[in-house]
Amino acid sequence: MFISCLDMEGVLVPEIWIAFSKETGIAELSRTTRDEPDYDKLMRYRLDILKRHGFKLSDVQSTIGKIEPFEGAREFLGKLSELCPVIIISDTFEQFAGPLIKKLGNPTLFCNTLEVAGNGEITGYKMRVKNSKLSTVRALQSIGYETLAVGDSYNDIAMMRASRKGFLFKTTKAIAAENPDIGVYDEFDGLLSAMKAAME
Amino acid sequence: MFISCLDMEGVLVPEIWIAFSKETGIAELSRTTRDEPDYDKLMRYRLDILKRHGFKLSDVQSTIGKIEPFEGAREFLGKLSELCPVIIISDTFEQFAGPLIKKLGNPTLFCNTLEVAGNGEITGYKMRVKNSKLSTVRALQSIGYETLAVGDSYNDIAMMRASRKGFLFKTTKAIAAENPDIGVYDEFDGLLSAMKAAME
Numbered sequence: 001m002f003i004s005c006l007d008m009e010g011v012l013v014p015e016i017w018i019a020f021s022k023e024t025g026i027a028e029l030s031r032t033t034r035d036e037p038d039y040d041k042l043m044r045y046r047l048d049i050l051k052r053h054g055f056k057l058s059d060v061q062s063t064i065g066k067i068e069p070f071e072g073a074r075e076f077l078g079k080l081s082e083l084c085p086v087i088i089i090s091d092t093f094e095q096f097a098g099p100l101i102k103k104l105g106n107p108t109l110f111c112n113t114l115e116v117a118g119n120g121e122i123t124g125y126k127m128r129v130k131n132s133k134l135s136t137v138r139a140l141q142s143i144g145y146e147t148l149a150v151g152d153s154y155n156d157i158a159m160m161r162a163s164r165k166g167f168l169f170k171t172t173k174a175i176a177a178e179n180p181d182i183g184v185y186d187e188f189d190g191l192l193s194a195m196k197a198a199m200e
Numbered sequence: 201m202f203i204s205c206l207d208m209e210g211v212l213v214p215e216i217w218i219a220f221s222k223e224t225g226i227a228e229l230s231r232t233t234r235d236e237p238d239y240d241k242l243m244r245y246r247l248d249i250l251k252r253h254g255f256k257l258s259d260v261q262s263t264i265g266k267i268e269p270f271e272g273a274r275e276f277l278g279k280l281s282e283l284c285p286v287i288i289i290s291d292t293f294e295q296f297a298g299p300l301i302k303k304l305g306n307p308t309l310f311c312n313t314l315e316v317a318g319n320g321e322i323t324g325y326k327m328r329v330k331n332s333k334l335s336t337v338r339a340l341q342s343i344g345y346e347t348l349a350v351g352d353s354y355n356d357i358a359m360m361r362a363s364r365k366g367f368l369f370k371t372t373k374a375i376a377a378e379n380p381d382i383g384v385y386d387e388f389d390g391l392l393s394a395m396k397a398a399m400e
Contacts, residue, residue, distance in 0.1 A: 001294070001313055001328050078306075082298075085308050094201070098282075106278075108285050108308040110343070113201055128201050128344035139339040143310070144328035 002199045003140050004080055005133070005159060007151035008090040008109070010034070011169050012073040013100050016064055016092065017046060023063045026053065034172055037154040039091055047122055056120035057095060065099050070170075074105050076188035081107070083199060084148075089136045091155060093125060110136055133159040148195050157182075165198040167191055202399045203340050204280055205333070205359060207351035208290035208309070210234070211369050212273040213300050216264055216292065217246060223263045226253065234372055237354040239291055247322055256320035257295060265299050270370075274305050276388035281307070283396060284348075287340070289333045291355060293325060310336055333359040348395050357382075365398040367391055 009015045010032070021029035028049055036042040050060070080086050088107050090097065093114045101109050110132070115124040129135045137147045137159040149156065149163040152171040160166020160182055168176060168184045169191055176184045185191040209215045210232070221229035228249055236242040250260070280286050288307050290297065293314040301309050310332070315324040329335045337347045337359040349356065349363040352371040360366020360382055368376060368384045369391055376384045385391040 001326075081306060081308075085310060087308065106281060106305070108281075108287065110285060126201075129342075132343065136343050139343045142329075142342075143332065143335050143339045 001145055002084040002164070003145040003147055004084055004086045004195065005137055005140070005147055005149045005163070006086065006088050007133070007153065007156045008088045008097070008100070008111075009092060010152035010171075011070075011150060012077070012088070012104060013069045014067055016060070016067065016096055016100075019067050020060055020063045023066075024053070024055070024059075033091070033153040033155045034175065039155060043125055047124070050122060057114065057116050057122050058120055060096065060122075061099075064096055067100060069100065069103050070188075072188040074103070076192055077104055077107050079192055080195065083196060085145075087136070087140070089133050089159070091127075091132065131158065134162055137162050148198055150191065150195075165195075167194060201345055202284040202364070203345040203347055204284055204286045204395065205337055205340070205347055205349045205363070206286065206288050207333070207353065207356045208288050208297070208300070208311075209292060210352035210371075211270075211350060212277070212288070212304060213269045214267055216260070216267065216296055216300075219267050220260055220263045223266075224253070224255070224259075233291070233353040233355045234375065239355060243325055247324070250322060257314065257316050257322050258320055260296065260322075261299075264296055267300060269300065269303050270388075272388040274303070276392055277304055277307050279392055280395065283399060285345075287336070289336050289359070291327075291332065331358065334362055337362050348398055350391065350395075365395075367394060 015032050017032060018030050077086060086107055088109045090111045093112050095114045097109055097111055112125060112127050114122050117123050133156060137149060140147055147163040148165050149159040150167045150169050152169055157179060166182050168182050170186055183194060215232050217232060218230050233239060277286060286307055288309045290311045293312050295314045297309055297311055312325060312327050314322050317323050333356060337349060340347055347363040348365050349359040350367045350369050352369055357379060366382045368382050370386055371384060383394060
């Protein structure tokens with residue numbers, strides 16, 4: 001029996017921090033896991049910038065409220081979930097993801113949580129588990145599932161390599177070149193066909 | 201961070217085999233996990249009866265197509281999934297569950313698979329993992345989740361006892377009496393309030 005594990009940002013919806021970077025005009029906030037493989041370093045860097053500019057959780061949430069999923073993402077999830085269970089495994093935070101998950105048709109999301117002060121300042125974050133994508137794929141395999149994994153970034157590669165099959169989606173040229181053994185897709189239709197074939 | 205693990209039959213939708221028993225008039229098929237704690241024994245018993253009467257997968261599926269979720273089940277799932285991720289862990293089979301899952305708003309289901317011959321006869325079944333409910337709860341805990349577990353039957357008790365909190369829902373008097381330390385609920389509103397309180 002198969003289960004599909006999908007990254008969210010960059011795959012199903014645009015990157016939250018890039019949207020916030022555009023909205024605020026703070027270019028430093030456009031760094032993502034595609035540029036910086038060390039997520040802790042990246043998050044500390046982001047929170048420092050928020051603090052320096054006095055931005056609160058509600059400011060980021062207000063930008064997120066305007067983000068729309070990629071065209072076809074919701075339909076793709078609907079069709080995929082007729083083939084097997086689908087879990088979105090994201091390094092984002094529940095306080096960010098809510099409105100996006102609703103727009104995607106309420107798929108199941110495994111993510112992390114932010115620490116927020118009484119005044120709305122984001123003071124830190126709590127990662128649910130170390131190497132959450134790889135750990136989650138391993139946990140699902142331990143209960144009898146064969147996993148298919150889809151992502152676009154450095155932090156998705158380990159779960160792809162640990163899976164029956166991995167799929168790079170809307171990734172960068174650099175990441176594709178560094179992982180020539182993983183198939184690269186740019187359209188949901190092609191991705192769905194490839195995932196279907198991997199389940200046969 | 202919390203995740204909710206729910207049994208399906210008896211909790212969110214009526215028991216499939218009881219519906220099929222009523223439809224066919226075969227009283228022997230009304231046995232469920234509430235009566236027989238040994239699921240393998242129960243399934244072999246059920247498949248023997250199907251074979252004896254010449255019933256195929258499509259006959260059972262046709263009955264399942266007429267089953268409606270319990271009143272309020274879909275709304276309950278919608279509200280619960282705003283509080284935490286929700287996984288339905290069922291000992292049923294993907295070939296049975298499809299139409300019911302659609303009527304419940306497409307929640308994520310972890311279940312098993314039937315072996316079906318070319319002529320449509322159900323020849324066997326493949327359980328995804330041993331003790332699937334308990335194993336799944338343990339796997340989710342291993343990736344940083346605290347679990348809440350809801351069920352009605354003998355095969356749900358182990359996942360309840362392994363969870364931060366368990367909830368018996370629409371259960372029998374016997375099961376409630378044998379598990380006096382587990383709260384018993386009969387309405388979705390009361391269950392949701394109790395689960396919400398357990399997450400605080």
